[in-house]
Amino acid sequence: MAKAHQIVVGSNWGIRNIFQSLLAILATALVVTAIYLTQEGEQWSHERNKLHALSKCNLFSGNWVFDNESYPLYKEQHCTFMSDQLACQKFGRKDLSYQNWRWKPHQCDLPRFNATALLERLRNKRMAFVGDSLNRGQWVSMVCLVESSVPPTLKSMRTIANGSLNIFKAEEYNATIEFYWAPLLVESNSDDPVNHRVAERTVRVHAIEKHAKYWTDADILVFNTFLWWRRRAMNVLWGSFEDPNGVMKRVEMVRVYEMALRTWSDWLEVHINRNKTNLFFVSMSPTHQKAHEWGGARGENCYKESDQIREEGYWGNGSNPSMMRVVENVIEDLNGRGLKVQLLNITQLSEYRKEGHPSIYRKQWDPLTQQQLSNPKTYADCIHWCLPGVPDVWNELLYAYILHPSLTF
Template identity: 30%
Template sequence: MTLHAMEAPSGRSHGQPKTTKFVLILIFVTLVFLTIIPVFYPLLGYPLYLLKASSPKPSPTTVYDDSPEPELRSSIKISQGEECDIFSGEWVPNRAAPYYTNTTCWAIHEHQNCMKYGRPDSEFMKWKWKPDGCELPVLNPAQFLEIVRGKSLAFVGDSVGRNQMQSLICLLSRVEYPIDVSYTSDERFKRWKYTTYNFTVAYFWTPHLVKSGERDDDGPTQTGLFNLYLDEFDERWTTQIEEFDYLIISGGHWFYRPSVFYENHQIVGCHFCLIENVTDLTKFYGYRKAFRTAFRAINSLENFKGITILRTFAPPHFENGLWNKGGNCVRTKPFRSNETTLEGDNMEFYMIQIEEFKIAEREGRKKGKRYRLMDTTQASLLRPDGHPSRYGHWAHENVTLYNDCVHWCLPGPIDTWNDFLLQMLKMEGVRSHQERLYSGDRRMRFK
């Protein structure tokens, strides 16, 4: 390629070396730009911290402005003139925490009651989440209850979902305790009511989100072998949620267990079932199909007018062995964001959720359904210190519990998930106000 100097108006050539250098730099920058755009294109529309792991200087504006699904945005206004991605950040010390204890809140599940069972350190309770570029307020219980006055909230999922519900009850206990208004004595399906605020919170146990049942209580890993009917609704929750204003759906950890997959009433494969002539499709196949069916169930409910919130996968933190091979979580402080990264199974679970969420949100929008994303994955990934480990029971007890690096101590990092929730509820108020203004403006213009 021949590079010619630019000519001045008089026809004489000036500054050829400097101009040539400028043109070379321009060509190089253009080539680099054309090279990296295809690399980042598949990630456009995904949370910012995933791009941080791939690029030292991501562009949040480009990422979010190119997102095809506006509802996927996790950028939430914290105060007037301030906006940031509340789900991307770091943990910072917070001497004011905790805001309740295991002696002031009765709602803590025994296996997450770490202080009761002798956890020797307490620093894991004294951190708060600091988003990049703004502050996330700690949950104000009176404000929360006022916002949800006359409304209802359902947690749908496994015991980590129950973990968050119990955290919420404890955080709100500074204002009021709820009364049990459950329809059944089954602890897997609970309802609590805050009578002063006419606010109901419920929990629906559905570890696989779809219809499932235990096939063998032993199984290849001695944790049971399950039949998963991947195209069938779990009616224990799908027939109960139409009345709720908010639905928080989550799941993941039960898909590690051996399972046989059914579709159209036929076995189509399995995950580590070790059954002759049954193809191992991996846990990810079952996970994707289960979320797809769960979202299809929600979109099929004509009378459900609430908001569906997907709470993203919270990675476990087993080190020095698998969960059933002596793995444990003994760290006593958070990671910094540059000390770990989302990868392997955790990344795969997370991406499946995001992809299925986008499909469901797009289909639901046609029917007037509303979806929101509570992206707890990065904040959770950075907290290897927040799990019960062996402090979910007395040391002398003859129990067969493994070290718990899946659930979260209460008080603990999971309380921040409810800080996220309050901020999202505030944002819904802003959305409603803007929609009313827009609707009023349209009526005025069309008169």
């Protein structure tokens, strides 16, 4: 009997141990869960606070901060689709500090660019950049920013429409990031993507369908046009280029620029699906062709520049405030008609970056003369931008609006 009693006691003791172990495991699980939820809550609260700060922040007012730990966001030599016009390191530039500047708005921080997050947002969608070679540079930057997150066998590049439309595709996401060459947005005699240098520029300011058919169905559209309008006046054609009876008239700037943007805006109002497409317009990209404007020697330009302009609010003569106002007014009118367009105001922040241009460090499409070789500043490119560099920040701004729709408009 005693032996049997001992067995019963042992069994009860074993059950008690199991029960206590289960309680301990449950308590531990509850503690871990509480810690996890607290951390998640803190992280969510932190993200919410960051988003709130972004919504109250002027993203375009700030300063450049040197950051050689986080920047550049990609390596020039690792970008499969880098343009030789923008690959400054490849073509001999030794000072690479232009790659290490981060844009810091005064009241907030820009969200860190996350290629996977952007590609998820672009899943089954088209993003199209439409405009001139500066917009093409921004497109190349965007492709460089995301393509390292896509396996080599799952990404492609193709060109159609006589070379005007370039399409990068991330197969896994069924997403495309495209560039369409339309330097004046409306139809012109400069529309060929290669042979577009003409003595007299002529535009059909009321004709845009030839271009627009290639980007009508895009989900995100990023437009720009400014560089090709920088002249006193331009020929305007009523009628087709093939029509000998067409009417030609020379129209002064800024009026002809406004006429073209009104055609663009009217087309958007009629044809854009407001429930589907997000619209952006990138403001004018500044040039740095006259060093005396920032205190340098007269006759010099961006050649040999290695530092940025430190004067707060600096504005060079290469940027035209009256043309900027035209853009702002056209966009404001569109917004008033219920079609929302976000202006990416990159002008001021780019004004400071006189050292960010390719200068002489790019592929030269035409052989250089002995006179040019003896005076390199004469062929320095002070219009476009080295990559990695300034256009990456333009895309960080674009990214902020795409990933946080509450910021937009």
